[in-house]
Amino acid sequence: MDTYFEYVRNANGLKIACEELSREPFLGLDTETSELDPYKGELRLVQLSSGRKTYVFDLLPFRAAGDLKSNGELAPLRRIFESETQTKILHNAKFDAKWIRHQLGSEIVNVFDTYLASQLIAAGDSERRHSLADVAQYFTQTTLDKTEQVSDWTREELSASQIEYAARDAAVLPPIYEQLAARLKADDLERVARLEFECVMPIAEMELSGFAVDKSRWQTQFARVTAAAAKAADELQDILSAGVSQASLFGRAEINLDSQQQVAEALRNLGVPMPESMRAWQLQPLAEKYPVIAKLLEYRVVQKAATSFGENFLEFIEPATGRIHADFRQIGAPTGRFSCSNPNLQQIPHETEYRSCFCVSENRNLVIADYSQIELRILAEFSGDEKFIEAFASDADFHRMTASQVFNVKPEDVTDDQRSFAKRLNFGIVYGVGASRFGMMTGLSQSDAETTMRRYFATYRKLDAYLRDSGNRVISERTARTASGRMLRLRFDENDRQSVGAARRYGVNMPIQGTSADILKRALRLLHDSIRGTSARLVNIVHDEVVVECDEGEAESTAEKLNKALSAAAEEYVKKVPIRVDVNLSHKWDK
DNA sequence: GTGAAGGGCCAC
DNA sequence: AAACGTGGCCCTTCAC
Numbered sequence: 082m083d084t085y086f087e088y089v090r091n092a093n094g095l096k097i098a099c100e101e102l103s104r105e106p107f108l109g110l111d112t113e114t115s116e117l118d119p120y121k122g123e124l125r126l127v128q129l130s131s132g133r134k135t136y137v138f139d140l141l142p143f144r145a146a147g148d149l150k151s152n153g154e155l156a157p158l159r160r161i162f163e164s165e166t167q168t169k170i171l172h173n174a175k176f177d178a179k180w181i182r183h184q185l186g187s188e189i190v191n192v193f194d195t196y197l198a199s200q201l202i203a204a205g206d207s208e209r210r211h212s213l214a215d216v217a218q219y220f221t222q223t224t225l226d227k228t229e230q231v232s233d234w235t236r237e238e239l240s241a242s243q244i245e246y247a248a249r250d251a252a253v254l255p256p257i258y259e260q261l262a263a264r265l266k267a268d269d270l271e272r273v274a275r276l277e278f279e280c281v282m283p284i285a286e287m288e289l290s291g292f293a294v295d296k297s298r299w300q301t302q303f304a305r306v307t308a309a310a311a312k313a314a315d316e317l318q319d320i321l322s323a324g325v326s327q328a329s330l331f332g333r334a335e336i337n338l339d340s341q342q343q344v345a346e347a348l349r350n351l352g353v354p355m356p357e358s359m360r361a362w363q364l365q366p367l368a369e370k371y372p373v374i375a376k377l378l379e380y381r382v383v384q385k386a387a388t389s390f391g392e393n394f395l396e397f398i399e400p401a402t403g404r405i406h407a408d409f410r411q412i413g414a415p416t417g418r419f420s421c422s423n424p425n426l427q428q429i430p431h432e433t434e435y436r437s438c439f440c441v442s443e444n445r446n447l448v449i450a451d452y453s454q455i456e457l458r459i460l461a462e463f464s465g466d467e468k469f470i471e472a473f474a475s476d477a478d479f480h481r482m483t484a485s486q487v488f489n490v491k492p493e494d495v496t497d498d499q500r501s502f503a504k505r506l507n508f509g510i511v512y513g514v515g516a517s518r519f520g521m522m523t524g525l526s527q528s529d530a531e532t533t534m535r536r537y538f539a540t541y542r543k544l545d546a547y548l549r550d551s552g553n554r555v556i557s558e559r560t561a562r563t564a565s566g567r568m569l570r571l572r573f574d575e576n577d578r579q580s581v582g583a584a585r586r587y588g589v590n591m592p593i594q595g596t597s598a599d600i601l602k603r604a605l606r607l608l609h610d611s612i613r614g615t616s617a618r619l620v621n622i623v624h625d626e627v628v629v630e631c632d633e634g635e636a637e638s639t640a641e642k643l644n645k646a647l648s649a650a651a652e653e654y655v656k657k658v659p660i661r662v663d664v665n666l667s668h669k670w671d672k
Numbered sequence: 673g674t675g676a677a678g679g680g681c682c683a684c
Numbered sequence: 685a686a687a688c689g690t691g692g693c694c695c696t697t698c699a700c
Contacts, residue, residue, distance in 0.1 A: 259693095337695095337696080339694085385694080389693055390693095413690085413691065413692095414689095415690085416689080416691095416693060417692060422693085423693060424692090424693085425691080427691075427692080428692065440697055492689045508688090510688095512687075514688050515685095515686095515688080516686085518686095519688095578685095578686085579686090591689080593689090594690065598690095629688065
């Protein structure tokens with residue numbers, strides 16, 4: 082690449098370069114670091130590019146004066162990061178934002194993330210890749226060589242090739258931005274793009290903050306489930322080996338209890354009638370008649386607990402902070418939902434034994450806020466069904482209210498069965514449940530299930546109409562959108578009923594699930610702005626739940642801020658249906 | 673040994 | 685005629 086760049090390694094050069102850069106409305110921004118984890122390595126280079134001119138700032142010389150955070154010579158750089166009028170173009174901005182926040186103390190304001198933009202434009206096309214090299218190729222037809230990316234960024238004298246690589250990675254960003262910005266506009270994705278970009282900094286800070294976990298409490302819990310798993314395994318082996326002839330000769334014939342094949346064979350030998358699959362819900366009906374099935378199900382539960390939520394979990398504790406810094410993917414699903422890994426903090430079991438391990442000291446507080454029935458409220462909003470909306474009007478039990486409407490009885494006369502049917506339908510319709518599956522989970526016959534569903538949709542006619550129209554539109558337009566404009570392109574074979582059916586369910590669900598994600602992201606930005614300068618830190622999010630940690634003395638005011646942020650965010654998208662946010666104060670992640 | 677695929681199951 | 689949406693983690697199995 083023929084971009085002219087300059088390598089800056091002193092305060093005066095930095096000051097002059099930043100004066101020039103501060104006149105640019107759009108700047109490519111990239112960093113080079115010695116590690117992937119800001120708690121482990123060092124930020125070495127910061128690159129800023131207008132597209133025409135690129136500066137590579139080497140921070141190594143500045144480290145001689147001590148902590149970079151308190152180094153006034155870097156102030157011109159910080160002013161650019163924090164400038165509201167200059168758009169900073171980054172690829173996967175969360176990564177650089179964490180380093181800059183942690184090591185330079187700056188928040189990056191006004192982010193344009195080419196990674197997120199590329200994902201939004203791809204609209205769920207899983208074939209498309211979103212690395213910087215892929216995005217550069219796709220949008221600007223330039224080929225990037227990434228071999229220097231993993232080179233040694235700790236050596237005192239960087240090679241010419243390393244510096245040139247660093248410069249180029251920032252210089253490619255402005256032209257990519259031009260293309261992406263045009264596409265976002267053309268596809269009507271500007272609102273959702275802003276939503277995503279404004280969410281980067283809150284997530285970067287959340288990952289830096291980490292989530293507090295009590296190591297010894299966790300160890301106690303996992304010792305308990307490990308023992309339970311061992312005991313269940315032993316008992317299960319005993320029963321299963323009864324059907325194996327070698328047992329008497331060589332003692333117990335051990336099988337691998339985690340192998341569905343081997344377990345299925347052993348069960349067959351014992352004369353257990355085998356269902357289609359070995360899944361718990363299929364095995365459950367057999368548990369009463371066959372103690373071995375009950376034991377197998379018991380084993381699975383404790384084994385899952387002992388492996389997925391065992392000692393391995395503690396390996397994720399960062400020594401520098403003593404906390405868990407999980408990895409959140411902002412567009413983790415095409416619907417816009419987050420995903421989380423290493424570890425996945427969105428799938429911690431509900432049991433108090435687990436949740437109470439996430440706890441804070443006496444002088445700190447967790448503030449836990451969650452949306453009540455947010456997806457159903459979104460569905461009510463989209464459908465405009467007055468009767469369905471009416472069920473949300475009071476603060477009363479929503480499933481009981483719908484049961485009352487569907488079965489035409491007073492709320493206080495709703496039977497447990499009626500409430501349960503209504504509850505399962507309320508959840509099921511969001512996913513496009515059919516009578517067959519509904520019957521399966523309620524124990525109703527196919528025809529009784531159909532009758533109940535007909536009754537449900539007869540009660541909520543507009544809801545029924547909305548779901549049908551939405552499904553038809555998904556198939557005819559081959560796209561679905563959320564309230565913020567997030568788009569999903571559906572791929573299906575119109576001659577294949579199964580494929581069409583799947584696309585329809587997926588496309589009907591996406592605007593609901595995705596609008597919920599839109600609302601959460603908006604809430605995170607509002608929250609981020611309202612807790613700035615306080616002791617409050619965002620520490621976890623789980624789709625419709627937000628967990629904040631703060632000083633004990635600020636617990637009440639933080640709770641109020643959380644309530645306000647979540648309510649205001651939802652009310653930007655949901656106008657006709659009341660929104661309910663529940664906020665709890667606790668020392669542990671337990672409601 | 674390594675990696676992909678698939679079963680099963682945790683969360684929402 | 686119909687078929688419950690999104691993720692990640694652990695395990696086995698199977699191909700290379």
